[in-house]
Amino acid sequence: MIGKKVLLKKIDKFLSKRFGIPTRQNPLPKPIDTLIAAILSQNTNDNNSYRAYKNLKNNFGKWEEIICAKRSQIEKLIQIGGLAKQKSIAIKNLVNTLSERNDINLKFLNELDNSEALNQLTKFEGVGLKTASCVLLFALNRNVCPVDTHVHRTVNRIGIVSEKTPDKTFNSLNNILPDGVAHSLHTNLIRLGREICKQSKPDCLVCPLLKLCKYDAKNFSGSMKVTTKSFMLLDNV
Numbered sequence: 001m002i003g004k005k006v007l008l009k010k011i012d013k014f015l016s017k018r019f020g021i022p023t024r025q026n027p028l029p030k031p032i033d034t035l036i037a038a039i040l041s042q043n044t045n046d047n048n049s050y051r052a053y054k055n056l057k058n059n060f061g062k063w064e065e066i067i068c069a070k071r072s073q074i075e076k077l078i079q080i081g082g083l084a085k086q087k088s089i090a091i092k093n094l095v096n097t098l099s100e101r102n103d104i105n106l107k108f109l110n111e112l113d114n115s116e117a118l119n120q121l122t123k124f125e126g127v128g129l130k131t132a133s134c135v136l137l138f139a140l141n142r143n144v145c146p147v148d149t150h151v152h153r154t155v156n157r158i159g160i161v162s163e164k165t166p167d168k169t170f171n172s173l174n175n176i177l178p179d180g181v182a183h184s185l186h187t188n189l190i191r192l193g194r195e196i197c198k199q200s201k202p203d204c205l206v207c208p209l210l211k212l213c214k215y216d217a218k219n220f221s222g223s224m225k226v227t228t229k230s231f232m233l234l235d236n237v
């Protein structure tokens, strides 16, 4: 257990050296903003979900205005982000419920530890572990590392965990997460997965983690063009 914590600190250090220490918003976004943006980010890319989020935010002065809006109007506004029907249902239900509780800004989360906060957030329709953990990291500054497809793939290839699904990876990874690394580690693992340790073929020759990675199917067939894909939706809500 101690060994993997040390390894994660090293990984965080090497990735920060390569990609930089990601900056954080100041002040942090409101939890409701992050939650809606995270719902919109499901199954699409950051650019399209950002456009969907901006369409929604610019159209409604306050999220409470969604209560009286037609669901079809919300669906139209977020069409660019895909899965618009189910996301519009989730967002409308979420805002309705929070408004009924008189807690649109999710203040109740401040009283809860990470595990209970995740438990409560995932009770909302359309909110899974990844979406809920993004609220904890990006809006509440908790030391929680959300696991998307890139984080899942990279930490399994490196050998930090050995899990079949992102949710199982989330639990295993967060059980051994050192203090204070969640934001930089999460952000830079995504960059690693997008730019170097790609799904189709990793480019191990240019990887900053080559010496400590345990992946037994490393690819050294020549350096592919490294693309820079640094835009992160949840750092820009």
Ligand code: SF4
Pocket: 154, 157, 158, 196, 197, 198, 202, 203, 204, 207, 208, 209, 210, 213, 214, 215, 218, 219
């Ligand atoms: S060495 Fe290769 S497999 Fe391991 S993390 Fe780097 S790119 Fe991925």
